[in-house]
Amino acid sequence: GENVEQHPSTLSVQEGDSAVIKCTYSDSASNYFPWYKQELGKRPQLIIDIRSNVGEKKDQRIAVTLNKTAKHFSLHITETQPEDSAVYFCAASMAAGNKLTFGGGTRVLVKP
Amino acid sequence: DADVTQTPRNRITKTGKRIMLECSQTKGHDRMYWYRQDPGLGLRLIYYSFDVKDINKGEISDGYSVSRQAQAKFSLSLESAIPNQTALYFCATMGQTNTEAFFGQGTRLTVV
Numbered sequence: 587g588e589n590v591e592q593h594p595s596t597l598s599v600q601e602g603d604s605a606v607i608k609c610t611y612s613d614s615a616s617n618y619f620p621w622y623k624q625e626l627g628k629r630p631q632l633i634i635d636i637r638s639n640v641g642e643k644k645d646q647r648i649a650v651t652l653n654k655t656a657k658h659f660s661l662h663i664t665e666t667q668p669e670d671s672a673v674y675f676c677a678a679s680m681a682a683g684n685k686l687t688f689g690g691g692t693r694v695l696v697k698p
Numbered sequence: 699d700a701d702v703t704q705t706p707r708n709r710i711t712k713t714g715k716r717i718m719l720e721c722s723q724t725k726g727h728d729r730m731y732w733y734r735q736d737p738g739l740g741l742r743l744i745y746y747s748f749d750v751k752d753i754n755k756g757e758i759s760d761g762y763s764v765s766r767q768a769q770a771k772f773s774l775s776l777e778s779a780i781p782n783q784t785a786l787y788f789c790a791t792m793g794q795t796n797t798e799a800f801f802g803q804g805t806r807l808t809v810v
Contacts (some may be wrong), residue, residue: 587757592740593737603732611711618797620723620797620798620799622799626739629784629801629802629803629804630741630787630788630799630801632798632799635797635798675740675741684748685756686731686743686745686799687743687757688733688740688741688742689740690738690739690740691738691740691741
């Protein structure tokens with residue numbers, strides 16, 4: 587089955603700096619890669635996703651990149667703010683509506 | 699608002715007891731999932747169901763069972779709870795063509 591590895595497990599950044607989280611996946615058949623944000627005590631919520639036919643996608647201060655050849659994808663958060671402090675999960679799936687395999691999560695702390 | 703609801707939100711139970719976690723959704727989605735969250739291990743899939751007559755094991759199904767009572771209801775049972783099943787449990791739903799997974803609020807289970 588699919589295996590998703592996520593690094594780093596914790597990330598501390600100064601407010602205004604950028605944060606980068608990296609994930610690798612094992613199954614070359616995976617073609618859908620979402621990112622979820624989980625605030626303290628809350629449920630995970632989708633923040634951005636990317637499909638295998640696209641190399642990069644942006645939404646305001648967040649962006650995702652995908653390298654299918656190397657089987658890795660990354661989340662970039664620019665101009666970090668205290669409300670970006672949360673746990674972020676990457677995931678991989680072979681199709682829309684299919685089961686998601688998650689990475690181990692990255693706890694991001696943005697220091698004011 | 700259409701939502702995913704889990705009951706109970708918190709539960710403490712003793713080793714060897716049977717316990718059921720319930721999930722109901724008003725999103726009209728066919729696909730339902732049970733995940734377990736442990737620190738550093740991300741969200742791991744326990745069971746999933748693509749419709750009422752379809753039940754599939756995930757990566758960590760041992761010690762768990764499920765029941766899909768209706769399109770809107772998906773229950774997770776621990777037949778004989780053990781301490782290493784102490785975790786945060788999430789139910790999630792997804793549509794057939796919708797790519798976003800919607801999570802319940804989570805059930806924090808402690809087995810003593």
